[in-house]
Amino acid sequence: MKRARIAWAGAVHDAVEHDGALKLLTPAFRGRVVAFDEVVWLPPLVPTLRARTILALGLNYADHAKELEFKPPVEPLAFLKGEASLIGHRAFTVRPDGVQYMHYECELAVVIGRETRRVKKADALDFVAGYTVANDYAIRDYLENWYRPNLRVKNRDTCTPIGPWLVDAADVPDPMNLALRTTVNGKVTQQGHTRDMIFDVPTLIEYFSAFMTLMPGDLILTGTPDGVVDCQPGDVIVTEIDGIGALVNTIAEEQRAPDPDSGQ
Structure with missing residues (x-):
């Protein structure tokens, strides 16, 4: 469903x-x-599945790590995001004034369905409520460390569209067998496959639940393959995952409040 x-x-x-x-x-x-x-x-999260913790993965596809001239990580490289960064399908993402490089990241997002603590990999998918599409924008101008992106890179308001659907886990027999693609203004710019994740979904759930309790609605954004490009105001970005959905998002210019001393 x-x-x-x-x-x-x-x-x-x-x-x-x-x-x-x-x-x-x-x-x-x-x-x-x-x-x-x-x-x-x-964002397609019902009140009982409200995101409390948003875990995001860096460099979880070997081709993307190579694209950025890094060796693949030997354990998951994770960072936290705030709920205010989430927006829905067909919404607008703000590109800050003056930045030189801001790019999309098409990602499979895992929605936790019940309290998850010290779960083994073999049982991990039993704790998933469903899946959605995430577009985890990054602003490279603010990047200090690829391994631990700082808040201004990954945690800005409007910079994490998700949706349009929450697809029940029962309707996704194998989350590691899904094709991903991104188009910018109708042109395909990114293609990949979840089977190419360095750390697959069950491994990530086992890893995180070993030291922290995951709650219903918590999100795990599983990383992106290679093929990211800069996006400008007016660009329409579609991040799509087979069987999950096509998430549409438009880049908007930053709108600043009038200067109170300007008389406008």
Whole structure:
């Protein structure tokens, strides 16, 4: 099942995909069908699956590590992100004024379904609620260390679109057998496959749960393959994973508040 969370008619609703449209699950509107372009798409996390911790992986594809002239890591290279960085499908991501290089990262995002502590790799997928697509933008101008990106690189408001769907884990038999691709203004710029992860999904869940408790709704962003390019205001970026969905995002210019001393 493909689940979504949307804003429509002045309220927030849970919905499911239904014949190329959205069927609402909100009791007062249950069964009402609305078109994709009638709604505002939100990160597809229901209240019981709200992201408390967002774990993101660096250099988890060997080809991307090579692209950046680094050796593949020998253990997961992880950093934390804040919930305020998340936005939904068809939303806008701000490119700060004056930066020279800002790029997308198409990633499989794992949504934890229940409390997860000291789980073995063989059982790890039993603790997954589902999967979604993430676009984990990076701003290279602010980069100090590829191995531990600082907050301004990876944790900016609007810089982590996710969605459009939360696809139930039962509908994804093998998360390590999914093709990824990115287009910029309709041109394919990135292609990869989850089988090429250095640390696969079960390994990551075992690794993190060995020293921290993962809670329902926590996210693991699993890294990106090679093929990143700079994105400018107005560019439309589509990050897509087979069987999971196509996440559309547009780059916007930074809008600054008027200077109070300027008279404007």
